[in-house]
Amino acid sequence: MRYSKEHKLETHARIVKKASVRLREKGAHGIGVADLMKDAGLTHGGFYAHFDSREALVIEAFAHAMDRSTERWRKLAEETAPDKRLATIVGSYLTPLHRDDPGHGCAVPTLGAEIARESPKTRKAFAAKLEQMIDMLAEQIPDVPRKAARKQAMAAIATMMGTLVLARIAGNGDFSDEILGAGREAVLDRATPPKPGVKKSMPGKAATAARH
Template structure:
């Protein structure tokens, strides 16, 4: 049976979406192609009608997951007053809800260590998405020069992602909650201090 182009595109998108969840839950090597295809309601043999290789699926699945994160941050920014955007993004990221649902969360804490061991092609694709995340984060850091905002965004993301990893290691009890709270305070406090320093420099 021949399927329409639209049907193939819908099927392709469904595979990528399913794979992005399972990869974040189980890791880049925690689930095989056969299992991914089965979850998408397809046979293993149909895989190569959609992807040239497992690496191609992994790259698309990672990209899909990271795009969802940046879109979520943009939506938060659109719905929040400018001066509260950074805090709101940080609070939503370093939350028990995000900690406890890696399959639908940020791909970097879930898969970053594994990506560092993947091929140059995979790392390059991942790095491009990471840079896009940094740019979106920098957009939420107001009243400082763009170069400074970007540096703060890099530091903020590194702190946020590291905090989330540690909180997941700690489980979901009081210790884990303490880690999340400390991470939130570190990011927001650093941003406030940097903003104050810029204002002081301008005043002088």
């Protein structure tokens, strides 16, 4: 039976979407092609009608997850005043809901360590999506030169994603919630410019003063 081009495209998109969720739940090596196809309601034999290799599916599934995260951030930004966009994105990211639902969350905390061990082609595709995410977040930091905003966005994303990893390791109790809160504060404190005439104290100087 021959299917239309539109049907094939719809099926392809369904496979990628299902794989994207399952990979974030189980990890890049925690689920095989047969299981991914079964989730999409297809036979294992139909896989190569859509993808040249398992790697090709993994790359598309990663890209899909990254695009969804970036699009969610963009939508939040559009609905928020410029000076509150970063805080809104951080607040929506470092939540118990996101911590407890990795299958529908950001791909970097769930798959980042595995991606670092993948092929150069996979890492390159993932890095390109990560850079798009960084640039998008940098756009939400007002009144800061582009280079400085990009650097700040990199630090914010690194903190946010590291915080989520630690919060998931800690489970879903008070300790985990404390980690989420600390991460939010760390990102937003760094993003808040000091008031005129007030200098932020250096940790080393503060510690020295406390000992005397």
